Amino acid sequence: DADVTQTPRNRITKTGKRIMLECSQTKGHDRMYWYRQDPGLGLRLIYYSFDVKDINKGEISDGYSVSRQAQAKFSLSLESAIPNQTALYFCATSEWTGSEQFFGPGTRLTVL
Amino acid sequence: TQLLEQSPQFLSIQEGENLTVYCNSSSVFSSLQWYRQEPGEGPVLLVTVVTGGEVKKLKRLTFQFGDARKDSSLHITAAQPGDTGLYLCAGVITGANNLFFGTGTRLTVIP
Numbered sequence: 297d298a299d300v301t302q303t304p305r306n307r308i309t310k311t312g313k314r315i316m317l318e319c320s321q322t323k324g325h326d327r328m329y330w331y332r333q334d335p336g337l338g339l340r341l342i343y344y345s346f347d348v349k350d351i352n353k354g355e356i357s358d359g360y361s362v363s364r365q366a367q368a369k370f371s372l373s374l375e376s377a378i379p380n381q382t383a384l385y386f387c388a389t390s391e392w393t394g395s396e397q398f399f400g401p402g403t404r405l406t407v408l
Numbered sequence: 409t410q411l412l413e414q415s416p417q418f419l420s421i422q423e424g425e426n427l428t429v430y431c432n433s434s435s436v437f438s439s440l441q442w443y444r445q446e447p448g449e450g451p452v453l454l455v456t457v458v459t460g461g462e463v464k465k466l467k468r469l470t471f472q473f474g475d476a477r478k479d480s481s482l483h484i485t486a487a488q489p490g491d492t493g494l495y496l497c498a499g500v501i502t503g504a505n506n507l508f509f510g511t512g513t514r515l516t517v518i519p
Contacts, residue, residue, distance in 0.1 A: 300450070329506070336417060338410065338496055339451070339509035346505075354506065386450050394439045394458075394500045397507060399450025 299323050302387050302400035310408050315374040317403050319387030328370040329397065330354075330362060333384040342385075345370055377407040411435060412497055412510035420516040424486050429513045431480045431497035438502045440473055440480050445494040445512075487517045 300321045309315055321328065326347045331339040341354030343362040351362060359381060361373045374381055384404050388397040415430045431440070439458040443451035455464050457473035457480065464471045468491075470483040480497055497510040 331509075336511060338412075338414075338511045339498075341506055341508075344506055352505070388450070393505055393507070394456075396441070396453045396456070397451075397498075399452070401448070402450055 298401070300387060300389055300398050300400040302385075302403050304403060305401065306404045308406045308408065309377055311378055313377050313407075315377050315405065317372045317385055317387075317405070319370045319372070319400055321368050321370075321387075321389045321398070321400075323389050323398055324367075325389040325391055325398075326367060327390045327392065328364065329388045329390075330360075330370065330372045331386045331388065332356060333386060333402075339386065342372065374405075374407075377405075379407045381405065382407045410511050411501075411508045412499060414495075414497060414510040414513045416513060417511065418514050418516075420518065421487055423488060423517055423519050427484050427487055427515070429482045429484075429495055429515070431482075431510050433478050433499065435499075435501050436477050437499035438477070440477075440497060440499040441507070442471055442480070442482055443496045443498060445496060446492075451494075451496055484515075487515075489517045489519050491515060492517050 303318045329344045330342040345364045363371050384402050386402050387400040390397045412433045441456045442454045445451040455471045460475045460477045462473045468485045472481050495513045498507045
């Protein structure tokens with residue numbers, strides 16, 4: 297079984313809809329991250345969490361919110377989706393800041 | 409403006425050729441990682457470099473961290489179709505809490 301799973305894998309939605317992307321991990325790591333990937337821009341950090349009570353904004357947090365329900369679960373919400381949020385979204389975990397990050401398979405989100 | 413710029417953005421070469429991918433910044437990093445991402449999957453770590461001037465080899469891949477720890481390069485010898493993918497560098501700025509990713513280099517090796 298995969299160490300980091302994401303649901304859904306693909307989602308098409310309309311402008312203004314609320315969307316939740318979910319991430320679960322079995323690595324036992326405290327640190328979890330949400331990234332957005334756009335062509336030519338690499339990966340940009342949306343939010344990160346160092347434990348259940350610690351949530352931090354990344355480079356591009358506007359329009360997004362997160363919830364860390366447990367050590368193993370970290371969800372990303374788009375309260376009111378807009379077309380420029382169309383992208384590939386990745387969840388990742390790590391033991392500490394500079395250590396290897398383990399990524400989920402990604403969620404391809406399209407906002408019409 | 410991206411903190412880490414990679415060049416080239418796209419690279420298409422014939423099997424057997426050599427290539428170098430660059431990762432540059434004006435910031436100093438305490439460590440730098442290289443990842444490879446294949447279609448439909450998340451990035452997977454290839455190597456971490458932490459010391460200025462450090463060189464690491466992974467079979468046909470050679471990674472170098474710049475002396476001033478502001479840049480890095482990835483050299484592939486005798487590229488094979490299995491090397492095809494998106495190569496991403498990522499670094500931790502000294503004192504920061506997170507990893508910054510580069511813009512990526514998409515490599516295609518043609519059989």
